Amino acid sequence: DIPIDINAGLEPYDLLFDNAVEAYYKGDWISVILNMERALRNKGTVRRVKAHCRLTCANQTDFGEPISGVGVPIPGGGSVEDLGFFQKVLKRADCVNSCESEKLGPPSFHKISEEVELEFRKRSPYNYLQVAYFKINKLNKAVAAANTFYLANPEHMEMRQNLEYYRMMAGVQETDFKDLEARLHMEEFLDGKKLYSADSFAPAIDHFEEAVTEYLIADQECRALCEGPYDYDGYNYLEYTADLFQSMTDHYMQVLNCKQNCVVELATLPSADKPVEDFLPAHFNYLQFSYYNTENYEKAIECAKTYLLFHPEDEMMNQNLAFYVATLGEDKAAAIPAKEVVQQHIKQSLLEKELLYFAFEAFGITFVDPDKWTPADIMPQRLREKQKAERETAARITEEIGNLMKEIETLVEEKNKESTDITKIVREGGNVLFDDIVVTMTAKALNGSQRVVLDNVISEDECRELHRLSNTAALLGDGYRGKRSPHSPSEMFQGVTVLKALKLGQEGKVPLKSARLFFELSERVRKVLESYFRLETTLYFSYTHLVCRSAIEEKQEGREDLSHPVHVDNCFLVSELNECIKEPPAYTHRDYSAILYLNDDFEGGDFIFAELDAKTVTAEVRPQCGRVVGFGSGKENPHGVRAVTKGQRCAVALWFTLDPRHNEKERIQAEDLLKMLSSPLDADFQKSSKDPESAQIAQTSETGEQATLQADKQADEQADKKVKQAAKPKVKEAATKKTDKQKDKPPVKKAAVKKSTIDSGTGSTATDTKQPKAKSPESHMADSQDSKAETSSAADSQKDREEL
Numbered sequence: 001d002i003p004i005d006i007n008a009g010l011e012p013y014d015l016l017f018d019n020a021v022e023a024y025y026k027g028d029w030i031s032v033i034l035n036m037e038r039a040l041r042n043k044g045t046v047r048r049v050k051a052h053c054r055l056t057c058a059n060q061t062d063f064g065e066p067i068s069g070v071g072v073p074i075p076g077g078g079s080v081e082d083l084g085f086f087q088k089v090l091k092r093a094d095c096v097n098s099c100e101s102e103k104l105g106p107p108s109f110h111k112i113s114e115e116v117e118l119e120f121r122k123r124s125p126y127n128y129l130q131v132a133y134f135k136i137n138k139l140n141k142a143v144a145a146a147n148t149f150y151l152a153n154p155e156h157m158e159m160r161q162n163l164e165y166y167r168m169m170a171g172v173q174e175t176d177f178k179d180l181e182a183r184l185h186m187e188e189f190l191d192g193k194k195l196y197s198a199d200s201f202a203p204a205i206d207h208f209e210e211a212v213t214e215y216l217i218a219d220q221e222c223r224a225l226c227e228g229p230y231d232y233d234g235y236n237y238l239e240y241t242a243d244l245f246q247s248m249t250d251h252y253m254q255v256l257n258c259k260q261n262c263v264v265e266l267a268t269l270p271s272a273d274k275p276v277e278d279f280l281p282a283h284f285n286y287l288q289f290s291y292y293n294t295e296n297y298e299k300a301i302e303c304a305k306t307y308l309l310f311h312p313e314d315e316m317m318n319q320n321l322a323f324y325v326a327t328l329g330e331d332k333a334a335a336i337p338a339k340e341v342v343q344q345h346i347k348q349s350l351l352e353k354e355l356l357y358f359a360f361e362a363f364g365i366t367f368v369d370p371d372k373w374t375p376a377d378i379m380p381q382r383l384r385e386k387q388k389a390e391r392e393t394a395a396r397i398t399e400e401i402g403n404l405m406k407e408i409e410t411l412v413e414e415k416n417k418e419s420t421d422i423t424k425i426v427r428e429g430g431n432v433l434f435d436d437i438v439v440t441m442t443a444k445a446l447n448g449s450q451r452v453v454l455d456n457v458i459s460e461d462e463c464r465e466l467h468r469l470s471n472t473a474a475l476l477g478d479g480y481r482g483k484r485s486p487h488s489p490s491e492m493f494q495g496v497t498v499l500k501a502l503k504l505g506q507e508g509k510v511p512l513k514s515a516r517l518f519f520e521l522s523e524r525v526r527k528v529l530e531s532y533f534r535l536e537t538t539l540y541f542s543y544t545h546l547v548c549r550s551a552i553e554e555k556q557e558g559r560e561d562l563s564h565p566v567h568v569d570n571c572f573l574v575s576e577l578n579e580c581i582k583e584p585p586a587y588t589h590r591d592y593s594a595i596l597y598l599n600d601d602f603e604g605g606d607f608i609f610a611e612l613d614a615k616t617v618t619a620e621v622r623p624q625c626g627r628v629v630g631f632g633s634g635k636e637n638p639h640g641v642r643a644v645t646k647g648q649r650c651a652v653a654l655w656f657t658l659d660p661r662h663n664e665k666e667r668i669q670a671e672d673l674l675k676m677l678s679s680p681l682d683a684d685f686q687k688s689s690k691d692p693e694s695a696q697i698a699q700t701s702e703t704g705e706q707a708t709l710q711a712d713k714q715a716d717e718q719a720d721k722k723v724k725q726a727a728k729p730k731v732k733e734a735a736t737k738k739t740d741k742q743k744d745k746p747p748v749k750k751a752a753v754k755k756s757t758i759d760s761g762t763g764s765t766a767t768d769t770k771q772p773k774a775k776s777p778e779s780h781m782a783d784s785q786d787s788k789a790e791t792s793s794a795a796d797s798q799k800d801r802e803e804l
């Protein structure tokens with residue numbers, strides 16, 4: 001049941017969040033914890049209450065019945081029926097409203113700004129909590145908070161370091177690494193899969209069944225929460241002049257779109273950007289095979305039939321079902337229906353899709369179906385034809401581009417040969433390679449070793465272009481407007497990698513020229529460093545990041561922290577001990593670091609070199625356009641960044657390694673992508689990628705990037721397959737051989753069908769009965785993989801490169 005706040009007037013969680021953040025700056029850790037924990041709890045309560053109220057009210061004010069007391073319908077009296085309908089709407093609104101206010105206080109109380117919502121979505125509260133728990137020695141709670149935050153922010157290096165640090169600490173157990181925001185249905189599903197892979201079918205069943213139950217509950221809640229306010233989504237609501245029915249339609253379609261999207265929300269892991277494919281149906285695939293393995297044919301039939309509700313044509317599952325039916329007997333089998341709740345779920349979803357497609361056709365309200373199982377005829381004929389035509393055009397253009405690319409690649413190769421020759425000649429000229437570059441401060445001037453400040457490394461125009469690139473990329477973001485800087489909540493932090501920039505360039509979202517410039521300038525810095533430090537072996541990229549730090553105006557008062565605390569790039573600095581621990585999780589492979597500055601129109605933000613105590617500053621560098629501070633990444637160079645108190649400070653941070661094994665993978669992908677894009681076609685390609693046709697190209701063409709992504713996916717799948725094959729020992733050897741062969745071809749299992757018929761006749765040949773392995777989810781997956789076989793050469797070549 002819903003926990004009811006008897007004092008009606010639940011404290012708004014944005015207020016609590018703000019209180020916690022404020023306390024954080026005062027170092028009032030207890031208050032951080034009290035407020036942040038309460039914020040999280042209250043957010044949960046608001047969520048539960050809203051879902052609860054909408055669901056119970058839906059039951060109480062069902063739109064189905066006719067209006068009471070009106071009596072015989074008047075012919076042509078549509079308006080009376082309208083009133084009946086609106087009476088219901090009114091009642092529902094009243095019901096939801098009083099239900100919510102009774103439990104939460106006035107509705108205006110819990111209007112949360114998008115900014116705060118974003119903080120919660122990014123799990124930021126756990127970032128604050130982590131520090132606070134740590135400070136008051138609640139180690140286990142700190143670990144859980146850190147882990148919860150990290151799961152949703154896997155790119156967050158500081159938190160990764162913290163976690164590894166925790167891992168080494170005494171008193172911390174593996175079980176402390178909890179996900180405090182875990183969704184039950186997902187946990188159950190993952191547990192089920194683990195057991196399934198280990199052949200523990202009986203316990204796997206419990207988890208998968210629980211996963212289905214929890215999924216349906218979570219789905220209901222997710223759907224109810226969709227019934228929120230209309231989202232004007234960027235356009236000015238003052239200009240929104242839709243009439244009654246149009247505005248009802250707009251809002252309702254938004255709600256339906258949201259409801260359909262619950263499939264995606266429920267199937268997505270916190271750090272993943274894509275959902276688990278065909279998530280709900282997959283449960284029944286796993287279940288049927290698990291039930292078969294525990295010889296529960298009734299349930300195997302139920303689950304196979306349920307799976308077939310989604311994919312009625314699925315050959316493998318139909319064969320499995322046939323086998324189970326033959327084993328159990330036709331009559332008994334016929335009496336077993338598919339799961340009723342799932343039937344309902346599908347029926348409702350299909351109805352929604354029909355409405356959404358109608359609105360798509362009639363009003364252009366876009367709907368992208370998130371499900372893989374929707375029957376083709378749910379989409380209106382005309383829409384289907386239009387999409388088919390678009391796909392065909394895209395395929396044709398892809399082919400043409402492919403041909404051109406081949407020609408261009410040859411040209412690029414020739415050009416590359418030329419440019420390496422030039423580099424060789426220039427390198428002999430001097431140790432900063434380029435005429436304009438000057439050595440402004442040597443290690444001596446900087447009071448240390450392996451340090452240098454260079455100027456004029458890039459031009460004013462180039463600075464401006466990269467600065468603009470950073471801001472455009474940040475605006476596009478991941479749909480997020482910015483992230484709080486991990487170490488200074490008084491600043492906003494935004495970053496883009498070379499590959500990300502090139503991808504955005506390819507999509508036409510940032511100028512491709514700028515993305516390429518980013519790539520080239522970072523290469524220039526690499527060469528200069530390699531030469532200046534007289535390195536005898538190649539300096540490889542390890543990570544490249546264009547970063548801006550922006551002061552948050554209202555958060556500067558009494559500020560004492562740094563923008564980036566003093567640290568060492570390749571070891572974990574323990575300043576209390578004047579020591580640096582060079583062990584993973586620290587990025588121990590980093591050998592050289594460089595920061596290329598892009599601007600100076602901000603206050604604060606000076607770069608500092610310090611001693612191992614993290615306090616004594618040994619040198620300072622004022623950022624300015626074209627300036628590079630380069631230094632060895634080791635303990636001889638602790639460094640940090642002073643608080644940026646006004647404006648925005650942008651720089652390219654580069655880390656290098658001498659170890660070829662750590663040559664940045666992203667860089668290689670970026671090179672591939674660039675090779676693909678670097679052609680006289682650029683302008684056209686980029687322009688056209690803005691229109692819908694070529695947006696499709698990007699998805700279907702075998703671009704370098706695409707191939708690599710495919711390669712990654714392939715590798716994942718391979719791993720997945722390995723796990724699943726490990727689950728095979730249940731199968732007799734003879735059968736295994738057969739399936740291995742069948743992997744290449746669609747598995748039409750005539751033999752199996754025959755055998756299963758024999759089995760059901762004799763009801764005894766147990767060895768033969770185990771035949772359905774070919775019908776298991778594993779071979780199911782293996783098949784779908786064959787269709788992707790064309791991409792495996794790309795996967796191989798990627799692998800080769802990695803092994804180099």
Ligand SMILES: O=C(O)CCC(=O)C(=O)O
Binds near residue numbers: 607
């Ligand atoms: O931006 C800077 O000046 C230095 C940044 C830095 O040291 C780092 O990101 O490791």
Ligand SMILES: [Fe+2]
Binds near residue numbers: 569639
């Ligand atoms: Fe650094």
